[in-house]
Amino acid sequence: MLDLAEELHRWTEEGREFAVATVVAVGGSAPRGPGAALAVDSAGTVIGSVSGGCVEGAVYDLCLQALQTGESVVERFGYSDDDAFAVGLTCGGTIDMLITPVGGQAPVRTALASALSAAARSEPAALARVARGPADLLGRALLVRPDGTYEAGLGGHPDLDRTAAAEARALLESGRTGTVDLSADGTHCPGGLTLLVESNVPPPRMIVFGAIDFAAALVRAGKFLGYHVTVCDARPVFATRTRFPDADEVVVDWPHRYLRNTATDARTVLCVLTHDAKFDVPLLKAALRLPVAFVGAMGSRRTHEDRNRRLRAEGVTEGELARLHSPIGLDLGARTPEETALSIAAEIVAAGRGGTGMPLTGSRTPIHRDARARGGDAGRPRRGRPGASRTDGRVAAGTSTTPPA
Incomplete structure (x- = not known):
């Protein structure tokens, strides 16, 4: 929601x-x-x-x-x-x-209004709602903030809100949306209630290193996918707001230094488009040791082999090198910056969702992956009568101008 x-x-x-x-x-x-x-x-x-x-x-x-x-x-x-x-x-x-x-006097309206207000301002918050349970609790909502405080309530046992808030906070910390099973008295025994917890967190980061034409197209693709996109390059003549009007940030700094001093998390995507060893090697050495979602680097096959040799000489292990998507992108036969950006964006999506990158035509792989790969809880396929039916069964689960070094 x-x-x-x-x-x-x-x-x-x-x-x-x-x-x-x-x-x-x-x-x-x-x-x-x-x-x-x-x-x-x-x-x-x-x-x-x-x-x-x-x-x-x-x-x-x-x-x-x-x-x-x-x-x-x-x-x-x-x-x-x-x-x-x-x-x-x-x-x-x-x-x-x-x-x-959500009527004017609905008990859920206060919690929903607060959750929607926080989400509209891009503030982190989790909304927990009763998705299965007694009729008088169904749909009741609890808004949980990162510090563990909460607003409104689910009704029922006094301990239910405290337990639900703790569970929702855990999902919020990981940026996940999913379900939680609790008992009606607030203990962790499953079977009484199922809560749907929706997490609203700031958008994930995409950091594009290398202020080139391909980067401008990738910025647009990243914004389309919902990323907060930063462009970083050590050359102030290239890293300008004029050249990258769609970026959220344009940073003039040595890439490895910027990466060392900026915030990243498990959802962050790093795209290295510089294909210049003096930038790539120190940057990738740092990037491959961070717990980020994706690290990719542009370059020819020859550039890739030379880069890997230099990284090994710098002490990068084979396990760390295995995390590197290089040459970056899926094989779409891309030529233009826009086509190349599409290729890179497709690989980022495939890596994050567990896709194969193969055509669906003739393939027997599932089109819709298990929601657990997306951070949710899909549960198992269930049998039931067709069409709409009420269920009482278990619900599964700015610009920076830092000078270069």
Whole structure:
């Protein structure tokens, strides 16, 4: 739901009543993962998507019903060859959907308003909602901040909020969206409640080293994918805001020095496009020892072999070299900067999602990977009647101008 934060925050500020449908679990092949949402206001305006079109119409109707009844429900959508006209997923998977009305007096409105406000300001926060449990708790929400403080509440046992806040904080620290099973009294015994925890964290970083034409195209691709993109180069004549208007930051500094002094995390992507040994070797020596998501370097096959030889001479181990994506990008036959940026972006996505980079035509690999590879909890594929059905079963789970050295 937090992916709709800006629009939903505006709706709450305007006092609109609306219902939001959120994917809480998927089984088998499904287009969207946990946290994907669709919202409908009382005038029938709709935003978001939960299935790429397969069940949107039915979910729209369920949201309107929820606005009328004021009750939260969980619905399951699937597919059956026995009933091809049933509303379901043609891809063959199942999705469990939490539909929550957010009326003017709804208990959940305070928590949602705070969560949407934080997300719209890009502040880290986690939203925990009851996705399975007693009817009077279903849809109840708790907003959890990085320091462990929380707002609103799930209702029920006094210890439930404290336990839920601790679990949500753990997911927030890792930037994950997923499900948590708890008992109704707040202990960790599964079986009583399932919480959907959505984490809102600042966008991941992409740092592009080398202020070249290919970098300008990669900046645009990185922004399209949702990264906070920094361009770094030691040459002030090339590293300018004029040349990289789409970048979030343009930094003039020696790449290895900048990397040593800037913040990175397990979601950070490092793209080395300088293909110059005096920049590449000290930079990659540092990069390959950081716990980042992706390290890639541009260059020809000959450049790659020479670079690896120099890195080994600098003490880089074979295990560390194995982390290097070089030459960077998938084999698309790319020639132009834009095509090359697409090739690099495709490899970054494939590496992060567990993709093979092979054509889907003729392939037997799953199109939609297990959501656990995306940081969620998809659980196992489940059987059930086709179409929409209420379920009471388990819900699975600025510019910097630092001078160069």
